[in-house]
Structure formats: structure tokens, C-alpha cells
Amino acid sequence: MRSSPFYKGGPTMPSIFSYQSAEVDWCEGNFEHSTVIAEYYNTISNVSFFVLSPALLYLNRQYRQHRALPMYVVSCLLFCVGIFSMYFHMTLSYVGQLLDELSILWTLAVAYSFWYPRVYFPRCIKTRKHFFWLSGVTTVISTLMSFIKPAFNAYVLNCIAFHLLYLTWRELKKCNDKRVHRMAAVMVLWWVLAISSWISDRWLCGLWQAINFPYFHSFWHVLIAMSLLYCCPLVIYFDVSYEMPSFKPKLEYWPSDSWPVVVPYVTLEEPHKQC
DSSP states (O other): OOOOSSOTTSOOOOOTTSTTOSSOOOSSOTTSSOSSOSSHHHHHTTHHHHHHHHHHHHHTHHHHHHSHHHHHHHHHHHHHHHHHHHHHHHHOOHHHHHHHHHHHHHHHHHHHHHHSOGGGSOTTOOSHHHHHHHHHHHHHHHHHHHTTOHHHHHHHHHHHHHHHHHHHHHHHHHOOOHHHHHHHHHHHHHHHHHHHHHHHHHHSHHHHHHTTOOOHHHHHHHHHHHHHHHHHHHHHHHHHHHHOTTSEEEEEEESOTTSSSOEEEEEEESSOOOO
């Protein structure tokens, strides 16, 4: 049960940095496992993002040597997503909520700016630089709008995933590599599990609290990180095809192909041959 947004004894609104000043309170009970951490499992589950960023940098090191800026910037932003989400769930503060949602927004915007294929640019956009400006202006406007109704942002951000799935479908139609199709299928599977956990925690909270299992939002953190662990190499694979024509991207698995659970990454081969 969340506390009142007003201080006891008066109608003065608490500071935007105060505990439980956010518009959103997830299903997990508050301060049940710690007097400092509001949502304990929702907080510690963000460790998955701290593993995700270095894993992407290390495994895709060949690509990183040629395209260092997008790899370092996006990985750093993913790390920040983990930090801000951890801060939000630890405090349930208004500032934490904004930082959590805006970090996701800016990570998506930067990833689009670097990796969105030129063939899908709007007709009025002729260069990558112009697309950077378009993405930047759109993101700044979205950032300002997010202050109006922060709780609505999460639904909008999740809807962006459908555009990513559409782009993936279009790219897969051009590619005959069975490994790429398999990786995309696994990515979608992790995403479906993740979004199901998010929706379940948001809409079926009463049910999960009744059976004393209100932890689906913490599952969301881990599952969406797993989905990104497959999504990013997929994006890198297509980026090599478009932006690095002297190389042929090849999908590999760590630790090896024979393991039941693997992490995909991209290596570069010469000469490039059309997928």
C-alpha cells in the first residue's frame, strides 16, 4: 500500500526527489525487504543491464574496432538505463520515474540515429547527419511532453518495439541466413515473455498479490535485457551489410554452438557477399 502523496499535517506536495512521489507504483510491495529500498526485487533485477553493456562490447569487439562510437555510446546509455531504473525502483520518486523513462527514450533515439538503415529514411532526409537532426528534435519534443504525463510514457516506449519488429521483418525478407532468422525468432520470444510480464504486473496486480507473487516487473527487467542481447547483434549484422560493404557479417555464438543456451555476436569476414 503506497503512502499519501501529501505530507501528514498539511497539503504541501513533497519534493520531486522524495520517496514515493512518482505517479507509478508497481505491484511489488514497498519496503518489505529493506527500509531503504522501496521495491527490492524490481531494484536488484536491473543488474541484468550492468551485464548486458560489457557483454555487447566484448563479444562484438571486431565490429567495435570499426564502429566504435555507436557501440560505446549505446552501451553506455544501456548502462545508464540500468542505473536510473534501479534508482527509480529504490525510491519511487518522481525524478526517478522521469530518469528511468527518459533514459530509455534517449537510448532508443541514439540507436535509431546510428543504426537506422538509410534505405528507410523519409524522402526529405538525404544524409545521416540530417537524420541525426530529425531524431534529436523529435526526442527533445518527446522529452518535454513527457513532463505532462510521465505514466503514459511507458506505454509509448513499448509501442516503439512494434516498429523495430516491423523493420526486422523487412530485413529478414532480404536475408537467407538461417542463423539470422533463428536469432530473430529467439529475440522475439524473449520480447514476448518480457512484454507479457510487464503487462501482467501492470494489469493483473490484484491477482499476483492475492497469491503472494507480485514480481513480474522484475522478470521484465531480466527478460528485456535478454531480448536486447539478441536484438543488438541483429542490428549490428544488418548495419555491417549496409554501412561496411567491404565486410561480410557472420553470426557466432558464445560460448559455442553446441551449448543449449548461447549468446550471439557478430564477426567480420572479407570479402563481403550479399546475404
